[in-house]
Amino acid sequence: MSEKAKWYVVHTYSGHENKVKANIEKIVENRGMEDVIHEVLVPTEDKVEIKNGKKKIKQKKIFPGYVLVKMIMNDESWYVVRNTRGVTGFVGPGSKPIPLTDEEIKNMGIVEAMPEIDVVVGDTIKVTSGPFESFMGVVKDVNLEKHTLKVLISMFGRETPVELDFTQVQKL
Known part of the structure; x- marks a missing residue:
């Protein structure tokens, strides 16, 4: 069973994105599902705000109300994510989650498959x-x-x- 993990978009209550991320990661760890659910991401960007003449960098959610999950879709992984507190459902028609396309992933700035390197200590x-x-x-x-x-x-x-x-x- 060498299925490839794909990115799915999960809809959450607004403002609960980080909680949902933490909850999914905790469930994955507790159930030993690291081989099925690989990564949970709340896409953010740094915004510079100036308050009282001081520059502050704040992390702003790019897609409020959404969390990205890289996983191999099966009944168990679907059930775990779908029934996580704060999750209202997967993005897709009806009850069938649709994975993001490679182009959508690239447009979101999610970097896939970092290059391997043939460098060792001392080189x-x-x-x-x-x-x-x-x-x-x-x-x-x-x-x-x-x-x-x-x-x-x-x-x-x-x-x-x-x-x-x-x-x-x-x-x-």
């Missing part, structure tokens, strides 16, 4: 983008789950540890 890399672009460094740690590398970069005559994304480096 020398070149930074290809970001604030440390064109710097060289030595890999000290590889985090496959977060898709990041800890790299020692020589800056101002001393070794400085920085965390970089897999997409920001190239092996030399």
Whole structure:
């Protein structure tokens, strides 16, 4: 049973998105369903607000009243999500949830399948983008789950540890 997990949109009571996310994650953990329900997401963006002359960055929900769930759809996963407190239903005609298309996922800014990297601890890399672009460094740690590398970069005559994304480096 090697079904591919797909993204589904779940409708929630407005203002309950984070609670629903936490509830689904707790149920998944308690029931050991990590292999069926992979990820729960409340899409947010950073908004800069100026109050009393002070700049504040607030996280604003992009789709209030909706939560995205990456899961393999079967009777159990459907039942668990559908019956989570705060969920009013899946988005789709009638009772049949419809997964998001690849184009919809891309338009929402959900990044799928991060690139694998053939770098190991001790390799020398070149930074290809970001604030440390064109710097060289030595890999000290590889985090496959977060898709990041800890790299020692020589800056101002001393070794400085920085965390970089897999997409920001190239092996030399």
